[in-house]
Amino acid sequence: MFSIFNIHRMSVTKQLSFSFLVVIFIGSLLLSLPIAHCHNAPATTYLDHLFTAVSMVCVTGLSVFPVAEVYNGFGQVISMFLMQIGGLGLVTLISISYFVLNRKMSLRDQNLLQSAITYDSANNLKSYLFTIYRVTLIIESICALLLMIDFIPRYGLSHGIFNSLFLAISAFCNAGFDNLGGSSLQHFQTNTLVNLVIAFLIISGGLGFMVWRDLYHAARHFFRSKPRRLRAFAKQLNNHTLLVLETTAVLLILGTALSWLLEASNPKTIGQLSLAKQGLVSFFQTVTMRTAGFSTINYAQAENSTNLVYIIQMMIGGSPGGTAGGMKVTVVAVLFLLLKSEVRGQTQVTYRFRTVPRKIIRQTLVVLIFFFSVLLTAYLLLLEFEPHLSPFALFFEATSALATVGVSMDITTKLSTVGRIIIMVLMFIGRVGPITVIMALLQNRRREVTYAKTDIILG
Template identity: 55%
Template sequence: MPISQYQNNYHTTYLDNLFNVISMVCVTGLSIAPISEIYNGIGQTISIILMQIGGLGLITLIAFGVFALQKKMNFAGHTLLQSALNRKDSKNLKEYLFFAYKTTIIIESLFGIIIMTDFIPRFGIKHGIFNSIFLTVSAFCNAGFDNFGSSSLNTFVLNPTINFSVSALIIFGGIGFAVWDDVIANLKRLFFSKPVGHGVFYKKLSNQTRLILQTTVIILFLGTLLTWYLEKDNPKTISNYTFPQQIMVSFFQTVTMRTAGFSTISFKDTFAPTNFIYMFQMIIGGGPGGTAGGIKVTTFAIAFLLIKSELVGQSLVTFSHRVIASKTVKQTISVLLFFFTIVVIGYTLLLSFEPNLDPFSLLFETISAMNTVGVTMDLTSKLSTQGRIIIMLLMFIGRVGPITFLFSLIQKKEKNINYAETDILVG
C-alpha cells in the first residue's frame, strides 16, 4: 500500500512485495531491493512484526494469545503447539511457551539497549532507537534484514559492539528454546541448590543440549579458522586488517552463515573456496526449536556419528555413552535425502530459467534460500519472475522444515512390519 512505501525511490510490483513478505515471515533475508529504499517507517514497522512472527511462529503466537486470555485449548491445539515448539510431549506446554516468550523479550531488550549505545549517538534518538529495534529483532529471529541500504552491515565491519551483539543475538535465537530451558533450569540448581562443580553442571544437561552446544562450538571454531585462513590474503575482504580484526570479521561471517543472512563483507569479493565452505555452514543451520533454519545441528551431528559408528565398527549410533534411537537415525537420513532432493530440483530449475546468470552464484542463492539464510552474491534482484517464484518456494519449504513438509505430503500412520533380513552391498 502507498502508506508503507517511499513513492519516489523504487517502484515495486505485487510479486516484489510478496517476495519480501515471504522472506520476512520465513526469516530468510533475501529481498529484491534494500528495505530502506522501498519501505518507510510504517513499512519497516510491519517488517519488524513479520520477522518477529516468523521467528517465534504463528502457531505459538496464537497459542500465547489463547493462554493469555485464560482460554482453554483442545487436544488438537495442544498437539499442534507441541509440534510447533518441537517438544517430545505436551507436558507443561503453557509454561514452556511463556518461557520462550519471556526469554525472547529479555534477550532482545538487553541487546537492543547495548546496540542503542552505538546507534543513538550515530543516528540520533528517534532513528537510533528504531534502527536498534529493527536490527535486534532481525538478528534474534535470524531474519537477516537491515535498514541500512544495499551494503548490509559493511559499515560496521570493524565495530565490536555491533559485531558481537548481532553475533550473540543470532546464536541465542538460533540455538533453540529447549537449550535455554535446560541451561537455565540447571543454573538455578547450581546457584540455589547444593553447590556442585562446573563439570557436574555440564553433565546434568540433557544429551540433546550437550550435542547442540558441542556441535555449535565446533562449527563456529572451525568456520572462523577456515574463513580467516582462506581470506587472510584477500585485499578485498580482510587482508588489510589487523589479526584481531580479521578474527572478528571471520567469526561474524561464520555466525551469520548459520541462517542469519547479515554480512560485513561482500560475498562477491570472497574467494570461491570460502563461499563453498559457507554453503556447508548454511546447510547445517542452527538448533531445533529455535529461530534458525537449515537441516539443524542435531541432524548434522547424528549423520556424523552414524559415519563414525561405521568406521569404528559399531552396530549402533551412540553419543555420550547413550544409544541414539534407530527412529531418530532414520529421520536424519530422511531429512538429508529430502533436503538435497529439493535443493537439486530448485537448482536445476534456476539453471533452466536463468541461463545467463553465473551457475556458482545460483547454487549459492539456492542453498541460501532453502536454509533461510538470506545471503546472496548480489543475484536476487537479477532473477526473473520464474526465478523469484522458485526462490519463494525454497524459502517456504526451508522454513516449514523438511520433516514437516514431507509428512504433510505423506500422512500415513506408522506401521511396524517384520520381515526376514536380507544383505545388500553398498559403497
Template identity: 55%
Template sequence: MITRRFSVINHLSVTQKLVLSFAFVIIVGSILLSLPISHYANSPETSYLDHLFNAVSMVCVTGLSVVPVSKAYNGFGQIISILLIQTGGLGLVSLIAFSTYTLKNKLGLSDQDLLQSALSRDNQKDLKAYLFNVYKITFSIEALAALVIMTDFIPRFGLGHGIFNSLFLAVSAFCNAGFDNLGTNSLQDYATNPTINLSVAFLIMSGGLGFAVWIDLIQMIRCYIKDRPRNWKLASRPFSNQSRLVLISTSCLLLGGTLLAWFLEMDNSKTIGTLNVWQQLLVSFFQTVTMRTAGFATISYTNANFTSNLLFMIQMFIGGGPGGTAGGIKVTTASIMFLLFKSVLSGNSRVVFRNRIISNKTVMQAFTVILFYLTMLLVGYVILLQTNPTLSPLALLFESVSAIATVGVSMDLTSSLNTMGRLVIMALMFIGRVGPITVLLSLMTKKEKHVSYAPTHISVG
C-alpha cells in the same frame, strides 16, 4: 458460511494448519507492504511481486530481498516488516497460543499438538510454562542487545532513529532474519565495529541455539545458585543430551568455521586481506555466525574465494539448533550423521552419544530431512539454471542454498533474477522454513509397520 469455513479448518491436519498459518501471514504482510502508506514518496518503483518476495523472506526469516527495506519502506512499512519478522521467527501458532493462554482460554488437544510441533517439542508436558518462557527469553535478549546497539546507533543516527534502528536490528538478528534498515550493503560498513559485530553475533547465536537449550541453561544456573553444589557437573544434571549435543556441535562449527574462513581469506585483499589479525578474526567469526541462517554480511561474497563460498554453503546447509529461529537441516541432524559415521568406523551397530543409544527411528528421520533438503535444493537449482542461463551458476547455487536454508546472504544476485527465478527462490524459502516440520510430522504421525521379510544381499561401493 463462516461456521462452515471454521469447520473445514478444524478438519485440516496439523501439517496443513502449519503451512496455512505461514501462507496467511505472508499474504497479509505482502498486501500491507504494497500499500502506498508503507512507502517513501520517492521510493523506487516496485510491483506486488517485489513486496510478496520480501514478505515471504521476512516471514520465513531468510533475508533475501529484491528491494532494500531502507529504500522502499517508510516508518510504517518498517514496523510491518518488524512484525512479520517477529511473527515468522516465533511462529504464528505460538503467537495465537500465547494470546489464548493470556486470555485464560484453553487449547484443544489438536491445537496443543500443533503448538508442540511448532516448538519442536516431543511432549505436551508443561506446554504453557514452556511457551511463556520462550517469550520471556525472546524479548529479554532482544531488549538487552538493543540497548547495547543503541550505544553506537544513537550517537550515529540521533535519538529517535538510533532507538528504532537498534530495535529493528535486534529483532531481525535474534529471529535470524538478516534484514536491516541501514542501507543496501547489509552490515559491510560495520565490518570492524566490535559493538555491532558482537551484539549481532550474540543475537544470532541466541536465536539459533533453540529455546530448549536456553531453558536448560536457565534451569542449570538456577540450580547452581539455589543449591550451591561443589562443582558445575552436579548443577548440570538436569541438562538434556539434546542441549549438550547442540552446544558441542555449535561450538565446534563456530571455532572450526572461524579458523577456516580466516585461513582461506587472510590473503584476499578484496575481503579481509588489508585488515589486521584481530579484525580478520572478527570478520571471519561473524561470517561463520551469520551462515548459521542469519543473513547479515560484513563482506561481499562476490569477492570471496571459491573455496570460502563452498565452506559458507556447507555451513548454511547445516544451520542452527532445533526449536529455535534458525533454519537448515539443524546441527543435531548433522551431528547424528557424524555419530553414525563414527559408529560404522568403530564397528558399533548402534549410534551412541554420551553412552546413550540414539534410536534407529531418529537416525532415519535425520536421513529423511537431509534427503528432503537435497532433493528440493537440486530441483530448485536446476530450474534456476534453465530459467536464468545468463547468470553465474555458482551465484545461483549460493542463492539456492541460502534460500532453502533460510539464510539470506547473496552474491548480489537476487535483484537480477527474472520472474520465474524469484518464484523459485520464494518457493525454496517457504519450503526451507515449513518443509522440515511437515516432513517430520508426517513421519511421527504414521504408525510403524513391523513386517518381517527374508534378508537379501546388495553390494555397496
C-alpha cells in the same frame, strides 16, 4: 466449498502451512500500500513486496531492494511484526490457534506439537509457550539497549532507538534484514560492539528455546548448590542440549578458522585488516551463515573455496525449536555419530553412553534426503531459467533460500520473474518444510512388516 473457517478441520501440518501463507499474503498487501512507502521510493511491483514478505515471514533475508529505500517508518514496523511472527513461527501459530482462540487440543496433537518444538516435558505447554515470549522479549530488549550505545550517537535519538529495535528483532529471529542501507552491515565490518551483539542475537535465536530452558534450570541449580562445580552444572543438562552446544561450538570454531585461512590474503574482503579484525570478521561470517543473513563482506568478492565453506554452513543451519533454518545441527551430529558407530563396528548409534533410537536415525535420513531433493530440483530449474547468471552463484542463492539464510552473491535483483518465484518457493519450503516433514513422520503409525533378508552391494 472450502472455507477459511474450516481450518480447524485440517491436520496440524496443513494448518501450519496454511497459516504461514495467510501471514505472507496479508504482509505483502500491507507492504504494497502507498502509506508504507517513502515518498521518493523507487518504483516497485506487487511481486517485489510479495518476495519481501515471503523472505521476512520465512526469516530469510533475501531482498530485491533495500528496506530503508522503499519502506517508511510504518512499513518498517510491519516488517518487524512479520519477522517476529516468522521467527517464532510454529510457536506463534500454536499459541494463536489454541490459546487465543480457546480451542481444545487433543492429547495426540499436544504430543505432536511438543515434539515439533522440542518440548519433552509433560508440564504445561501453555506456560512453556509464554515463557518463550518472555525470553524473546528480554534478549531482544537487552541487545537493543546495547546497540543504542553506538546507534544513538550515530543516527540521533529517535532513529538510533528504532534502528536498534529493528536490528535486534531481525537478528534474534535470524531474519537478516536491516534498515541501514543497501550493503547490510558492511559499514560496521570492524565495529566490535555491533558485531558481537548481533552475533549473540543470532546464536541465541538459533540455539532453540528448549536449550535455553535447560540452561536456565541448570544455572539456577548451580547457583543454589554448594560447592559450585562446573561438572555439576553440565550434569544438569540433558543430552539434547549438550549435543547442540558441542556441535555449535565445533562448527563456530572450525568455520571461523577456515574462513580466516581462506580469506586472509584476499584484499577485497579481509586481507587489508589487522589480525584481530580478520578474526572478528571471520567469526561474524561463520555466525551469520547459521541462517542469519547479515554480511560484513561482499560474497561476490570472496574466494570460491570460501563460499563453498559458507554453503556447507548454510546447509547445516541452527538448532531445532528455535528461529534458525537449515537441516539443523542435530541432523549433522546424528550423521556424524552414525559414521563413528560404523567405523568402530558398533551395532548401535550412541551418545554419552546412551543409545540413539532407530526412529531418530530414520528421521535424520529423511530430512537429509528431503533437503537435497528440494535443493537440487530448484537448482536445476534455476539453471534452466537463469542461464545468464553464474551457476555457482545460483547454487549459493538456492542454498541461501532453502536454508533461510538470506546472503547472496549479488544476483537476487538480477533474477527473472520465474527465478524469483523459485526462490520464494524455496524460502517457504525451507521454513515450513522440515517441520511439516518431521510432524508427518511423527503422525504416521508404524507397521511392522517383516520379509526375508536380501543383500545389496554398496561399493
